[in-house]
Amino acid sequence: xxxxxxxxxxxxxxxxxxxxxxxxxxxxxxxxxxxxxxxxxxxxxxxxxxxxxxxxxxxxxxxxxxxxxxxxxxxxxxxxxxxxxxxxxxxxxxxxxxxxxxxxxxxxxxxxxxxxxxx
Amino acid sequence: xxxxxxxxxxxxxxxxxxxxxxxxxxxxxxxxxxxxxxxxxxxxxxxxxxxxxxxxxxxxxxxxxxxxxxxxxxxxxxxxxxxxxxxxxxxxxxxxxxxxxxxxxxxxxxx
Numbered sequence: 564x565x566x567x568x569x570x571x572x573x574x575x576x577x578x579x580x581x582x583x584x585x586x587x588x589x590x591x592x593x594x595x596x597x598x599x600x601x602x603x604x605x606x607x608x609x610x611x612x613x614x615x616x617x618x619x620x621x622x623x624x625x626x627x628x629x630x631x632x633x634x635x636x637x638x639x640x641x642x643x644x645x646x647x648x649x650x651x652x653x654x655x656x657x658x659x660x661x662x663x664x665x666x667x668x669x670x671x672x673x674x675x676x677x678x679x680x681x682x
Numbered sequence: 683x684x685x686x687x688x689x690x691x692x693x694x695x696x697x698x699x700x701x702x703x704x705x706x707x708x709x710x711x712x713x714x715x716x717x718x719x720x721x722x723x724x725x726x727x728x729x730x731x732x733x734x735x736x737x738x739x740x741x742x743x744x745x746x747x748x749x750x751x752x753x754x755x756x757x758x759x760x761x762x763x764x765x766x767x768x769x770x771x772x773x774x775x776x777x778x779x780x781x782x783x784x785x786x787x788x789x790x791x792x793x
Contacts, residue, residue: 600728600784607685608720608728608771610782627779660727667716667775670739672727 565589567661567673574679579651585644585661585673593617593639596664599646601657602675609657611635613664614644629655651680686711686772686785693791694762702788704755704772710783712753716775719748719757723768731770732757759790767792 571583585597598613612625614635623635634647644661656679662669687705694700704711704719711717717735720728730739732748735755745760755774759766772785 607787608722608773608784610773610780610784613781624781626781666734667714668718668730668733669720669728669773670730670733672729674727 565663565671567663567671569659569661569673569676572659572676572678574681575651576682577651577653577680579680580647580649581651581678583646583648583659583661583676583678585646587642587644587661587663590663590671592637592642597635597637597644598662598664598669599635599644600660600662600669600672601655602660603654603657606657611646611659648678651678653680656680684783686774686783688770688772688785688788690786691789691791693793694759695793696762696764698762699758699760700762700790702757702759702770702772702790704757704774704785706753706755706774706776706783708753709778710753710774710776711750711755711772713777714775715750717748717750717755718773719746719755720771720773721766721768722771728771762792764792766790 566588568586599611632650636645658675660675661673663671719732722728735750736748776783
């Protein structure tokens with residue numbers, strides 16, 4: 564059974580940094596593309612970015628709203644996905660979901676982790 | 683890239699059928715057959731219900747079906763049940779400044 568578990572969320576001041584982790588199990592993590600999606604309180608889903616697999620040289624793509632401030636990485640030896648968030652703004656407050664990307668769809672999702680940016 | 687347009691809410695009685703629309707552009711919904719639909723129960727993670735416009739993942743009820751015409755995709759729920767009450771989001775691959783775009787979301791209420 565596929566499991567994705569996010570961690571590392573919490574309260575951070577504007578301008579601060581935070582690193583989210585996502586631990587994966589139940590599938591061959593290294594073969595798959597992985598992504599992050601966020602949801603601001605009471606709002607809809609927003610795609611954040613994704614990272615390809617080793618075959619595709621771990622290349623990344625990001626939403627325009629986070630490009631240059633967020634970085635996605637992975638450690639296949641630990642079956643883990645990461646989201647490094649720098650220069651955080653109040654509008655980055657959201658629940659962040661990690662998800663497995665499989666042929667243009669996100670078929671498995673973590674439970675989400677709350678990031679609150681506030682002074 | 684603007685979000686895909688969905689109605690804010692749709693309602694129906696048990697046993698009825700409802701349809702949720704998802705309108706985009708030729709750069710997303712109209713240009714690719716990579717439209718997905720997700721169900722989100724309150725406080726839960728999204729669940730994939732439909733992919734590639736009309737395909738259902740294993741385990742998803744056949745009461746859920748998808749289609750597309752031009753720049754608009756649709757999700758139909760037949761034989762509406764109380765457990766279908768949730769938020770539904772469409773998503774599409776896009777060639778704009780973001781790789782994927784989600785819809786604005788639709789709250790389904792079972793009367």
